[in-house]
Amino acid sequence: MLVCHKSADVNCIQVVSLGIAETSEGQRHVGIIYRKDNQVRVCHLAWHCKLIDELASETAHFKFDWVRIAIPDAPLRAVVSFIELITGSNTGSEIPYSFLGQTQPFDRVTGKYNPSVHAGDGLTCATFILEIFKCLGLELLDESSFEERPDDLDWQNKITYWLRQRNVEGHHVAKLEESNLAKRFRPEEVAAASGEENLPLQFTEAASKGVALVEELHNCCPFTEDRARHR
Amino acid sequence: MSSSDLTVSIENQEAFSDGVFQRNSTKDWDLSQFPEAEEIDLNSDNCTAIIKVAARSQHQHESYDLHRIANVSNRLAIRQIDPEIICFTILDHRLSQYPSARFGLSQNTKRGEHLSWLRLFEASEEASPKQDEITDVFKYLNGMISEKRLSDVDHLLFLLGNIRMSLELKAAILRFTYPKKDEFRAWNSAVDNIQDKIKSKGDNPKDLLFGLI
CATH class of the missing domain: 2.60.40 (Immunoglobulin-like)
Structure with a gap:
Protein backbone atom coordinates (compact mmCIF):
# COMPACT_ATOMS: atom_id res chain seq x y z
CA MET A 1 0.00 0.00 0.00
CA LEU A 2 2.80 2.44 0.90
CA VAL A 3 5.20 3.64 -1.76
CA CYS A 4 8.57 4.66 -0.37
CA HIS A 5 10.18 7.77 -1.80
CA LYS A 6 13.50 5.93 -1.83
CA SER A 7 12.23 3.26 -4.19
CA ALA A 8 9.98 5.34 -6.46
CA ASP A 9 10.09 8.80 -7.94
CA VAL A 10 7.37 11.16 -6.67
CA ASN A 11 6.94 12.21 -10.30
CA CYS A 12 5.14 8.95 -10.94
CA ILE A 13 2.09 10.40 -9.14
CA GLN A 14 -0.37 11.10 -11.92
CA VAL A 15 -3.08 13.09 -10.14
CA VAL A 16 -3.22 12.92 -6.33
CA SER A 17 -1.81 10.76 -3.54
CA LEU A 18 -1.74 11.24 0.18
CA GLY A 19 1.78 11.53 1.50
CA ILE A 20 2.86 10.48 4.98
CA ALA A 21 6.08 11.00 6.89
CA GLU A 22 7.32 10.56 10.44
CA THR A 23 8.51 14.03 11.36
CA SER A 24 9.54 13.33 14.95
CA GLU A 25 9.50 10.36 17.28
CA GLY A 26 5.96 8.97 17.17
CA GLN A 27 4.64 11.98 15.27
CA ARG A 28 3.30 11.41 11.79
CA HIS A 29 2.37 14.07 9.27
CA VAL A 30 0.07 13.81 6.24
CA GLY A 31 -0.19 15.96 3.14
CA ILE A 32 -1.63 15.98 -0.36
CA ILE A 33 0.78 15.29 -3.18
CA TYR A 34 -0.70 16.37 -6.50
CA ARG A 35 0.18 17.06 -10.08
CA LYS A 36 -0.40 20.50 -11.56
CA ASP A 37 1.04 21.86 -14.80
CA ASN A 38 3.14 18.75 -15.11
CA GLN A 39 4.81 19.43 -11.79
CA VAL A 40 4.29 17.47 -8.61
CA ARG A 41 3.42 19.66 -5.64
CA VAL A 42 2.67 19.11 -1.97
CA CYS A 43 -0.07 20.90 -0.05
CA HIS A 44 -0.19 20.39 3.70
CA LEU A 45 -1.03 22.12 6.94
CA ALA A 46 2.45 22.05 8.38
CA TRP A 47 1.73 23.74 11.67
CA HIS A 48 -0.18 26.58 13.33
CA CYS A 49 -1.06 29.13 10.62
CA LYS A 50 1.30 27.46 8.22
CA LEU A 51 -0.38 26.12 5.11
CA ILE A 52 2.29 25.06 2.67
CA ASP A 53 1.91 24.51 -1.05
CA GLU A 54 5.19 23.89 -2.78
CA LEU A 55 6.97 21.74 -5.30
CA ALA A 56 7.49 18.24 -3.95
CA SER A 57 11.16 18.60 -4.76
CA GLU A 58 11.37 21.58 -2.39
CA THR A 59 10.12 19.91 0.80
CA ALA A 60 13.04 20.58 3.05
CA HIS A 61 13.01 18.61 6.27
CA PHE A 62 11.47 15.34 5.33
CA LYS A 63 10.30 13.37 2.33
CA PHE A 64 6.78 12.06 2.08
CA ASP A 65 6.15 8.44 1.26
CA TRP A 66 2.72 7.97 -0.23
CA VAL A 67 -0.23 5.65 -0.38
CA ARG A 68 -1.35 4.19 -3.69
CA ILE A 69 -4.71 5.91 -3.92
CA ALA A 70 -7.85 3.90 -4.76
CA ILE A 71 -10.07 6.82 -5.73
CA PRO A 72 -10.50 7.14 -9.51
CA ASP A 73 -8.62 9.90 -11.37
CA ALA A 74 -11.60 12.05 -12.36
CA PRO A 75 -12.70 12.92 -8.80
CA LEU A 76 -9.06 13.50 -7.92
CA ARG A 77 -8.75 16.09 -10.66
CA ALA A 78 -11.58 17.94 -8.90
CA VAL A 79 -9.49 17.76 -5.72
CA VAL A 80 -6.56 19.39 -7.54
CA SER A 81 -8.78 22.25 -8.73
CA PHE A 82 -10.20 22.71 -5.24
CA ILE A 83 -6.68 22.85 -3.80
CA GLU A 84 -5.97 25.58 -6.33
CA LEU A 85 -8.96 27.52 -5.05
CA ILE A 86 -7.84 27.09 -1.45
CA THR A 87 -4.24 28.05 -2.04
CA GLY A 88 -5.38 30.95 -4.22
CA SER A 89 -7.79 32.25 -1.58
CA ASN A 90 -5.57 31.90 1.48
CA THR A 91 -2.18 33.36 2.19
CA GLY A 92 -1.15 30.32 4.21
CA SER A 93 -1.32 31.96 7.60
CA GLU A 94 -5.06 31.74 8.31
CA ILE A 95 -5.56 28.24 9.62
CA PRO A 96 -4.92 27.70 13.33
CA TYR A 97 -3.61 24.32 14.43
CA SER A 98 -6.09 22.60 16.70
CA PHE A 99 -7.31 19.15 17.58
CA LEU A 100 -10.71 20.58 18.52
CA GLY A 101 -11.74 20.82 14.89
CA GLN A 102 -14.04 23.33 13.28
CA THR A 103 -17.42 23.12 11.62
CA GLN A 104 -17.13 24.00 7.93
CA PRO A 105 -13.63 25.44 8.07
CA PHE A 106 -13.64 26.33 4.39
CA ASP A 107 -16.10 28.43 2.55
CA ARG A 108 -17.15 25.61 0.32
CA VAL A 109 -17.40 27.90 -2.62
CA THR A 110 -14.43 30.20 -2.43
CA GLY A 111 -12.14 27.77 -0.67
CA LYS A 112 -11.42 30.57 1.81
CA TYR A 113 -10.80 29.62 5.40
CA ASN A 114 -13.68 30.72 7.61
CA PRO A 115 -12.17 32.50 10.60
CA SER A 116 -12.76 30.49 13.73
CA VAL A 117 -16.04 31.07 15.44
CA HIS A 118 -14.87 29.69 18.74
CA ALA A 119 -11.52 30.17 20.41
CA GLY A 120 -9.43 27.06 20.02
CA ASP A 121 -11.00 26.04 16.71
CA GLY A 122 -8.75 24.95 13.91
CA LEU A 123 -7.47 21.98 11.99
CA THR A 124 -4.71 19.41 12.12
CA CYS A 125 -2.81 18.15 9.11
CA ALA A 126 -5.25 15.24 9.00
CA THR A 127 -8.51 17.16 9.38
CA PHE A 128 -7.31 19.67 6.78
CA ILE A 129 -7.28 16.83 4.25
CA LEU A 130 -10.53 15.31 5.47
CA GLU A 131 -12.27 18.66 4.98
CA ILE A 132 -10.96 19.18 1.45
CA PHE A 133 -12.11 15.74 0.36
CA LYS A 134 -15.42 16.12 2.16
CA CYS A 135 -16.15 19.38 0.33
CA LEU A 136 -16.15 17.37 -2.89
CA GLY A 137 -18.25 14.46 -1.71
CA LEU A 138 -15.25 12.26 -0.95
CA GLU A 139 -15.63 11.08 2.62
CA LEU A 140 -12.51 9.20 3.69
CA LEU A 141 -13.50 8.44 7.27
CA ASP A 142 -16.86 7.96 8.92
CA GLU A 143 -16.13 10.59 11.52
CA SER A 144 -19.27 9.84 13.51
CA SER A 145 -18.01 6.30 14.18
CA PHE A 146 -14.77 7.53 15.79
CA GLU A 147 -14.24 7.33 19.52
CA GLU A 148 -11.98 9.14 21.92
CA ARG A 149 -8.82 7.18 22.67
CA PRO A 150 -7.16 7.77 26.05
CA ASP A 151 -3.66 7.49 24.56
CA ASP A 152 -4.41 10.58 22.47
CA LEU A 153 -4.34 12.67 25.64
CA ASP A 154 -0.52 12.49 25.68
CA TRP A 155 -0.50 13.68 22.09
CA GLN A 156 -2.85 16.56 22.91
CA ASN A 157 -0.56 17.58 25.78
CA LYS A 158 2.47 17.41 23.50
CA ILE A 159 0.77 19.64 20.92
CA THR A 160 -0.28 22.27 23.46
CA TYR A 161 3.24 22.24 24.91
CA TRP A 162 4.74 22.82 21.46
CA LEU A 163 2.24 25.58 20.69
CA ARG A 164 3.12 27.32 24.00
CA GLN A 165 6.80 26.99 23.30
CA ARG A 166 6.41 28.62 19.91
CA ASN A 167 4.53 31.61 21.28
CA VAL A 168 1.22 30.87 19.65
CA GLU A 169 -1.59 33.20 20.81
CA GLY A 170 -2.27 32.52 24.49
CA HIS A 171 -6.04 32.37 24.24
CA HIS A 172 -5.83 29.73 21.52
CA VAL A 173 -3.46 27.52 23.49
CA ALA A 174 -5.41 28.07 26.70
CA LYS A 175 -8.54 26.76 25.04
CA LEU A 176 -6.69 23.62 23.95
CA GLU A 177 -5.23 23.14 27.41
CA GLU A 178 -8.66 23.40 29.00
CA SER A 179 -10.21 20.90 26.62
CA ASN A 180 -11.03 17.30 27.44
CA LEU A 181 -9.92 14.31 25.46
CA ALA A 182 -11.01 14.88 21.86
CA LYS A 183 -11.73 12.54 18.98
CA ARG A 184 -8.62 12.29 16.89
CA PHE A 185 -8.29 11.41 13.25
CA ARG A 186 -4.72 10.25 12.99
CA PRO A 187 -2.60 11.10 9.95
CA GLU A 188 -1.94 7.45 9.19
CA GLU A 189 -5.68 6.69 9.29
CA VAL A 190 -6.46 9.41 6.78
CA ALA A 191 -3.62 8.29 4.52
CA ALA A 192 -4.60 4.62 4.81
CA ALA A 193 -8.24 5.39 3.95
CA SER A 194 -7.18 6.89 0.63
CA GLY A 195 -5.97 3.45 -0.41
CA GLU A 196 -9.37 1.86 0.17
CA GLU A 197 -12.14 1.46 -2.38
CA ASN A 198 -14.98 1.20 0.08
CA LEU A 199 -15.26 4.53 1.79
CA PRO A 200 -15.79 5.97 4.28
CA LEU A 201 -13.79 3.78 6.66
CA GLN A 202 -15.32 3.02 10.02
CA PHE A 203 -13.32 3.71 13.16
CA THR A 204 -12.12 0.16 13.88
CA GLU A 205 -11.08 -0.49 10.31
CA ALA A 206 -9.37 2.87 9.98
CA ALA A 207 -7.51 2.30 13.25
CA SER A 208 -6.19 -1.13 12.21
CA LYS A 209 -5.22 0.06 8.72
CA GLY A 210 -3.51 3.04 10.29
CA VAL A 211 -1.43 0.75 12.51
CA ALA A 212 -0.49 -1.36 9.49
CA LEU A 213 0.56 1.72 7.55
CA VAL A 214 2.77 2.93 10.39
CA GLU A 215 4.48 -0.47 10.43
CA GLU A 216 5.18 -0.15 6.72
CA LEU A 217 6.46 3.36 7.27
CA HIS A 218 8.80 2.22 10.04
CA ASN A 219 10.11 -0.56 7.83
CA CYS A 220 11.11 1.76 5.03
CA CYS A 221 11.61 5.19 6.57
CA PRO A 222 11.97 5.05 10.35
CA PHE A 223 12.42 8.35 12.13
CA THR A 224 16.04 9.15 12.83
CA GLU A 225 17.63 11.77 15.03
CA ASP A 226 19.42 13.01 11.91
CA ARG A 227 16.13 14.25 10.59
CA ALA A 228 15.37 15.95 13.88
CA ARG A 229 18.62 17.92 13.71
CA HIS A 230 17.58 19.28 10.31
CA ARG A 231 14.35 20.77 11.61
CA MET B 1 -46.27 36.06 -6.23
CA HIS B 114 -26.68 34.04 -17.38
CA LEU B 115 -25.01 30.82 -18.23
CA SER B 116 -23.25 32.04 -21.32
CA TRP B 117 -19.88 31.03 -19.88
CA LEU B 118 -20.85 27.45 -20.56
CA ARG B 119 -19.97 27.96 -24.18
CA LEU B 120 -16.31 28.07 -23.14
CA PHE B 121 -16.52 24.44 -22.12
CA GLU B 122 -18.41 23.04 -25.04
CA ALA B 123 -17.11 19.57 -25.79
CA SER B 124 -18.29 16.07 -26.47
CA GLU B 125 -19.37 13.98 -23.52
CA GLU B 126 -16.42 11.66 -24.00
CA ALA B 127 -13.82 14.46 -23.91
CA SER B 128 -11.32 14.60 -21.08
CA PRO B 129 -11.12 18.15 -19.72
CA LYS B 130 -7.84 19.85 -18.98
CA GLN B 131 -7.08 20.54 -15.34
CA ASP B 132 -7.38 24.28 -15.97
CA GLU B 133 -10.87 23.82 -17.38
CA ILE B 134 -12.05 22.14 -14.18
CA THR B 135 -10.52 24.96 -12.15
CA ASP B 136 -12.16 27.57 -14.36
CA VAL B 137 -15.58 25.93 -14.03
CA PHE B 138 -15.10 25.98 -10.26
CA LYS B 139 -14.29 29.68 -10.46
CA TYR B 140 -17.42 30.42 -12.48
CA LEU B 141 -19.56 28.47 -10.03
CA ASN B 142 -17.73 30.16 -7.19
CA GLY B 143 -18.64 33.56 -8.70
CA MET B 144 -22.28 32.65 -9.12
CA ILE B 145 -22.65 31.39 -5.57
CA SER B 146 -20.67 34.30 -4.12
CA GLU B 147 -23.11 36.64 -5.88
CA LYS B 148 -25.94 34.64 -4.30
CA ARG B 149 -27.18 33.51 -7.70
CA LEU B 150 -28.20 30.16 -6.32
CA SER B 151 -31.23 30.04 -8.60
CA ASP B 152 -28.93 30.26 -11.62
CA VAL B 153 -26.78 27.45 -10.28
CA ASP B 154 -29.91 25.43 -9.67
CA HIS B 155 -30.99 26.10 -13.22
CA LEU B 156 -27.59 25.02 -14.50
CA LEU B 157 -28.00 21.76 -12.59
CA PHE B 158 -31.43 21.39 -14.11
CA LEU B 159 -29.92 21.73 -17.57
CA LEU B 160 -26.78 19.77 -16.91
CA GLY B 161 -27.85 16.58 -18.62
CA ASN B 162 -28.61 18.38 -21.84
CA ILE B 163 -25.67 20.70 -22.27
CA ARG B 164 -22.82 19.83 -24.56
CA MET B 165 -19.97 19.26 -22.16
CA SER B 166 -17.71 16.41 -21.13
CA LEU B 167 -19.23 14.07 -18.59
CA GLU B 168 -16.19 14.53 -16.37
CA LEU B 169 -16.80 18.27 -16.23
CA LYS B 170 -20.47 17.68 -15.49
CA ALA B 171 -19.46 15.37 -12.65
CA ALA B 172 -17.07 18.05 -11.39
CA ILE B 173 -19.97 20.53 -11.31
CA LEU B 174 -22.00 18.07 -9.25
CA ARG B 175 -19.03 17.57 -6.97
CA PHE B 176 -18.42 21.28 -6.46
CA THR B 177 -22.07 21.93 -5.66
CA TYR B 178 -22.28 18.87 -3.39
CA PRO B 179 -21.92 20.77 -0.09
CA LYS B 180 -24.95 22.87 -1.00
CA LYS B 181 -26.92 20.08 -2.61
CA ASP B 182 -29.83 20.50 -0.23
CA GLU B 183 -30.24 24.06 -1.44
CA PHE B 184 -30.50 23.01 -5.08
CA ARG B 185 -33.75 21.37 -6.09
CA ALA B 186 -32.20 20.02 -9.28
CA TRP B 187 -29.09 18.44 -7.71
CA ASN B 188 -30.43 14.93 -7.15
CA SER B 189 -32.08 14.67 -10.53
CA ALA B 190 -28.88 15.97 -12.15
CA VAL B 191 -26.94 13.14 -10.49
CA ASP B 192 -29.51 10.60 -11.74
CA ASN B 193 -29.36 12.08 -15.20
CA ILE B 194 -25.55 11.99 -15.44
CA GLN B 195 -25.51 8.52 -13.95
CA ASP B 196 -27.90 7.30 -16.66
CA LYS B 197 -25.79 8.88 -19.36
CA ILE B 198 -22.63 7.17 -18.08
CA LYS B 199 -24.43 3.85 -17.89
CA SER B 200 -25.80 4.25 -21.39
CA LYS B 201 -22.23 4.50 -22.63
CA GLY B 202 -21.41 1.23 -20.92
CA ASP B 203 -19.16 2.86 -18.31
CA ASN B 204 -19.25 2.47 -14.57
CA PRO B 205 -20.80 5.60 -13.01
CA LYS B 206 -18.88 4.95 -9.80
CA ASP B 207 -15.72 6.22 -11.45
CA LEU B 208 -16.88 9.73 -12.30
CA LEU B 209 -19.42 9.94 -9.50
CA PHE B 210 -17.32 8.29 -6.80
CA GLY B 211 -18.68 9.33 -3.43
CA LEU B 212 -21.72 11.04 -4.90
CA ILE B 213 -23.82 7.92 -5.56
Missing part, protein backbone atom coordinates in the same frame (compact mmCIF):
# COMPACT_ATOMS: atom_id res chain seq x y z
CA SER B 2 -47.34 32.46 -6.39
CA SER B 3 -46.91 30.24 -9.37
CA SER B 4 -50.66 30.31 -9.95
CA ASP B 5 -50.35 34.01 -10.81
CA LEU B 6 -48.20 33.21 -13.79
CA THR B 7 -48.89 31.93 -17.23
CA VAL B 8 -46.55 31.18 -20.05
CA SER B 9 -47.73 31.37 -23.61
CA ILE B 10 -46.01 30.20 -26.71
CA GLU B 11 -47.27 31.67 -29.91
CA ASN B 12 -45.99 30.27 -33.10
CA GLN B 13 -46.55 30.47 -36.77
CA GLU B 14 -47.58 26.93 -36.21
CA ALA B 15 -48.75 26.97 -32.67
CA PHE B 16 -48.78 24.18 -30.20
CA SER B 17 -51.84 22.19 -29.37
CA ASP B 18 -52.01 18.73 -27.91
CA GLY B 19 -48.44 17.96 -28.85
CA VAL B 20 -48.76 19.17 -32.44
CA PHE B 21 -48.12 22.61 -33.78
CA GLN B 22 -51.08 24.20 -35.45
CA ARG B 23 -51.15 27.54 -37.12
CA ASN B 24 -52.29 30.65 -35.35
CA SER B 25 -53.06 29.29 -31.98
CA THR B 26 -51.64 29.77 -28.56
CA LYS B 27 -50.81 27.40 -25.77
CA ASP B 28 -50.95 28.63 -22.19
CA TRP B 29 -49.40 26.95 -19.24
CA ASP B 30 -50.41 27.55 -15.72
CA LEU B 31 -47.11 27.02 -13.96
CA SER B 32 -48.79 25.95 -10.77
CA GLN B 33 -49.32 22.69 -12.63
CA PHE B 34 -45.62 22.36 -13.28
CA PRO B 35 -43.77 23.17 -10.10
CA GLU B 36 -40.53 21.68 -11.35
CA ALA B 37 -40.40 22.12 -15.08
CA GLU B 38 -42.35 21.83 -18.22
CA GLU B 39 -40.55 20.51 -21.22
CA ILE B 40 -42.10 21.06 -24.60
CA ASP B 41 -41.20 19.62 -27.97
CA LEU B 42 -41.04 22.26 -30.62
CA ASN B 43 -40.92 19.97 -33.57
CA SER B 44 -41.72 22.52 -36.15
CA ASP B 45 -39.80 23.05 -39.35
CA ASN B 46 -40.21 26.77 -39.03
CA CYS B 47 -40.13 27.37 -35.38
CA THR B 48 -40.42 31.07 -34.72
CA ALA B 49 -42.19 30.81 -31.43
CA ILE B 50 -42.73 33.80 -29.26
CA ILE B 51 -42.81 33.08 -25.60
CA LYS B 52 -44.88 35.34 -23.45
CA VAL B 53 -44.71 35.25 -19.74
CA ALA B 54 -47.51 37.06 -18.04
CA ALA B 55 -47.87 37.96 -14.44
CA ARG B 56 -51.62 38.19 -14.15
CA SER B 57 -51.56 40.36 -11.11
CA GLN B 58 -49.21 42.86 -12.70
CA HIS B 59 -50.38 42.66 -16.30
CA GLN B 60 -46.76 42.34 -17.22
CA HIS B 61 -45.78 40.66 -20.43
CA GLU B 62 -42.45 39.77 -21.84
CA SER B 63 -41.88 38.18 -25.18
CA TYR B 64 -38.94 36.27 -26.47
CA ASP B 65 -38.62 35.80 -30.13
CA LEU B 66 -37.00 32.53 -30.87
CA HIS B 67 -36.43 33.17 -34.53
CA ARG B 68 -32.71 33.07 -33.84
CA ILE B 69 -33.01 29.37 -33.50
CA ALA B 70 -35.36 28.82 -36.37
CA ASN B 71 -35.35 25.71 -38.44
CA VAL B 72 -34.07 23.40 -35.81
CA SER B 73 -35.75 20.77 -33.79
CA ASN B 74 -35.77 21.97 -30.23
CA ARG B 75 -37.08 21.17 -26.88
CA LEU B 76 -37.98 23.99 -24.63
CA ALA B 77 -37.86 23.83 -20.86
CA ILE B 78 -39.87 26.31 -18.90
CA ARG B 79 -39.40 26.38 -15.22
CA GLN B 80 -40.30 28.62 -12.37
CA ILE B 81 -37.16 28.61 -10.31
CA ASP B 82 -38.37 30.84 -7.55
CA PRO B 83 -41.51 32.88 -6.89
CA GLU B 84 -40.26 35.71 -9.02
CA ILE B 85 -38.19 34.17 -11.74
CA ILE B 86 -39.04 31.97 -14.65
CA CYS B 87 -36.37 30.42 -16.80
CA PHE B 88 -36.77 29.00 -20.20
CA THR B 89 -34.07 27.18 -22.00
CA ILE B 90 -33.65 25.67 -25.36
CA LEU B 91 -32.44 22.14 -24.92
CA ASP B 92 -30.43 21.26 -27.94
CA HIS B 93 -26.98 21.37 -29.38
CA ARG B 94 -27.20 25.10 -29.83
CA LEU B 95 -27.54 25.64 -26.13
CA SER B 96 -24.16 27.27 -25.97
CA GLN B 97 -25.41 29.96 -28.33
CA TYR B 98 -28.65 30.53 -26.55
CA PRO B 99 -28.33 29.02 -23.14
CA SER B 100 -31.19 30.47 -21.22
CA ALA B 101 -33.08 33.56 -20.42
CA ARG B 102 -35.05 34.49 -17.40
CA PHE B 103 -37.89 36.73 -16.51
CA GLY B 104 -37.85 38.79 -13.40
CA LEU B 105 -41.43 39.41 -12.52
CA SER B 106 -41.26 41.62 -9.50
CA GLN B 107 -39.05 44.28 -10.98
CA ASN B 108 -38.07 45.37 -14.43
CA THR B 109 -37.88 42.32 -16.57
CA LYS B 110 -34.38 40.99 -16.90
CA ARG B 111 -33.06 38.95 -19.66
CA GLY B 112 -29.67 37.69 -20.43
CA GLU B 113 -27.50 34.76 -20.95
